[in-house]
Amino acid sequence: MQKYSIFNLVKNAFSNHENWDLAWKDPTPKEEYDVVIIGGGGHGLATAYYLAKEHNITKVAIIEKGWIGGGNVGRNTTIIRSNYMHDENALFSEFGMDLWRKMSQDLNYNVMFSPRGIINLAHSDAQMNAYARRGNSMRLNGIDAVLLNREQVKEIIPMADFSENVRFPIFGGLMQPSAGTARHDAVAWGYARQADSMGVDIIQNCEVTGFDVTAGKINGIRTSRGNIKTKKVGLCVAGSTNMLAEKLNMTLPIETHLLQACVSEPVKPILDRVVTFGAGHFYISQSDKGEMVMGGDLDGYNSYAQRGNLPTLQHVLTEGIAMMPFLSKLKMLRTWGGIMDMSMDGSPIIDKTHIDGLYLNCGWCYGGFKATPASGWTFAHTIAQDRVHELNAGFSLNRFSTGHLIDEKGLGTKTWIS
Amino acid sequence: MLHIKCPYCGMRSQNEFSYGGDASVKRPELNKEISDQEWDSFVYNRKSLRGKHLELWQHLSGCRQWIKVERDTATHEIFNTHKADEEIS
Numbered sequence: 001m002q003k004y005s006i007f008n009l010v011k012n013a014f015s016n017h018e019n020w021d022l023a024w025k026d027p028t029p030k031e032e033y034d035v036v037i038i039g040g041g042g043h044g045l046a047t048a049y050y051l052a053k054e055h056n057i058t059k060v061a062i063i064e065k066g067w068i069g070g071g072n073v074g075r076n077t078t079i080i081r082s083n084y085m086h087d088e089n090a091l092f093s094e095f096g097m098d099l100w101r102k103m104s105q106d107l108n109y110n111v112m113f114s115p116r117g118i119i120n121l122a123h124s125d126a127q128m129n130a131y132a133r134r135g136n137s138m139r140l141n142g143i144d145a146v147l148l149n150r151e152q153v154k155e156i157i158p159m160a161d162f163s164e165n166v167r168f169p170i171f172g173g174l175m176q177p178s179a180g181t182a183r184h185d186a187v188a189w190g191y192a193r194q195a196d197s198m199g200v201d202i203i204q205n206c207e208v209t210g211f212d213v214t215a216g217k218i219n220g221i222r223t224s225r226g227n228i229k230t231k232k233v234g235l236c237v238a239g240s241t242n243m244l245a246e247k248l249n250m251t252l253p254i255e256t257h258l259l260q261a262c263v264s265e266p267v268k269p270i271l272d273r274v275v276t277f278g279a280g281h282f283y284i285s286q287s288d289k290g291e292m293v294m295g296g297d298l299d300g301y302n303s304y305a306q307r308g309n310l311p312t313l314q315h316v317l318t319e320g321i322a323m324m325p326f327l328s329k330l331k332m333l334r335t336w337g338g339i340m341d342m343s344m345d346g347s348p349i350i351d352k353t354h355i356d357g358l359y360l361n362c363g364w365c366y367g368g369f370k371a372t373p374a375s376g377w378t379f380a381h382t383i384a385q386d387r388v389h390e391l392n393a394g395f396s397l398n399r400f401s402t403g404h405l406i407d408e409k410g411l412g413t414k415t416w417i418s
Numbered sequence: 419m420l421h422i423k424c425p426y427c428g429m430r431s432q433n434e435f436s437y438g439g440d441a442s443v444k445r446p447e448l449n450k451e452i453s454d455q456e457w458d459s460f461v462y463n464r465k466s467l468r469g470k471h472l473e474l475w476q477h478l479s480g481c482r483q484w485i486k487v488e489r490d491t492a493t494h495e496i497f498n499t500h501k502a503d504e505e506i507s
Contacts, residue, residue, distance in 0.1 A: 242464075242465065242466040242467070242468075243468050246465065246467070251459065251463040251464065251465055252463060252464075253462035253463050253464070254464065254466065255439070255440075255464050255466045256466045256468075256491070300436075300437050301437040301473065301489075302439075302440075302466055302471055302473065302491045303491050303492075303494070304468045304491050304492045305491075305492055305493065305494055309419060309420065309432070309494075310419055311419055311432055311433055344461075344462045400458060400461075400462040400463075401454055401455070401458040401462075
């Protein structure tokens with residue numbers, strides 16, 4: 001594989017950049033693999049990369065129905081954070097933060113990781129108390145957290161509405177300075193390029209149509225491009241998990257929902273942090289191109305449509321304008337939607353299943369992108385060793401029947417509860 | 419925007435309704451021995467199909483009645499609406 005460096009950039013400039021290697025190949029599926037990962041999104045690509053890198057398993061195929069980077073890894077709002085209160089989520093995400101910090105070097109691909117900090121705004125004394133508690137829990141787990149008062153918040157984001165008579169005045173906020181954003185497409189491409197260079201077959205435009213399961217063991221999969229034999233299959237298809245589960249006669253604690261995001265026209269730099277509105281569900285950051293990147297609530301009903309509906313967008317942007325009135329002057333550039341696995345407690349599932357050789361990675365709700373490296377790392381471990389790692393032990397499938405829910409916010413599919 | 423035909427009030431905009439999830443889920447019968455598995459399935463597990471989906475909605479900003487809606491989860495087409503106590507074959 002060609003290394004990306006300033007020297008190679010200069011060298012290739014002499015040939016008008018026409019002689020760069022392809023970032024990854026387009027192989028035809030082989031008859032058999034040691035591991036097949038279904039889903040060529042961020043998590044699937046990361047899983048294949050860590051299988052090869054950490055466990056020396058390189059006879060791996062990634063089966064992708066569409067194309068690399070066309071699903072949720074290219075549709076999210078690129079936020080990376082580990083500001084969780086519960087140990088399972090906190091330790092897992094903080095492990096991921098470390099992988100994020102090293103990612104560009106590790107992948108030899110600039111993922112533009114920008115640790116600009118995230119501020120969750122508080123709009124009442126009670127919310128300040130709740131944030132103080134969450135911040136303390138975070139610090140106990142070694143995560144940076146700073147409780148800001150109103151004046152401190154005002155210094156950082158003076159463009160927010162600090163006037164006296166607003167419905168939801170800003171009392172303060174909880175900040176995680178090490179949180180941030182990254183270029184989401186680059187994350188997919190970087191993992192794909194490295195996985196490919198280590199021998200992983202990335203098979204695009206290939207739909208999984210069925211599974212060969214005999215005597216409780218997985219023996220292979222059926223696809224639109226032929227049958228593939230394998231003893232281990234990892235599902236990384238958040239958004240389509242229920243569809244594949246149906247083919248396996250499994251019913252999961254997951255509903256498939258639609259989440260929208262949007263960007264405004266590009267403007268000059270005004271916001272250098274990620275900010276969330278505490279009296280509803282709205283988050284915003286500014287991209288390197290200058291667009292304001294915004295998102296919020298689910299559309300609220302089961303959906304597989306990768307496009308949104310206007311009432312929710314209007315609701316979300318109303319919150320945005322309440323928080324930062326200048327947004328009302330901007331024109332909308334693009335809106336889009338992605339389909340989410342909404343688990344019943346709002347936390348993910350990375351686990352083995354009752355079928356031998358079938359591993360499950362799903363239920364990412366709103367937070368799939370930031371989990372990409374940690375999810376890939378722990379899922380690769382779970383598949384390679386046939387046992388869960390302590391980092392994903394809490395994300396078990398049977399926690400719903402045993403009562404060990406990880407109810408970070410006390411809501412999963414039922415957004416109306418909040 | 420979805421337009422949902424409330425069986426009591428007629429065609430109304432989605433804004434007047436709130437969603438109540440899969441309508442095919444049945445609560446285990448009272449006073450009957452049930453396994454943890456059955457209870458688990460009732461509380462948490464959902465098929466969440468792509469395509470035709472029977473679901474509950476409440477006409478919250480209208481007559482406040484719960485209704486059943488047959489909707490396609492991929493195209494958002496609404497085929498039919500029923501009163502909540504109507505049995506659907």
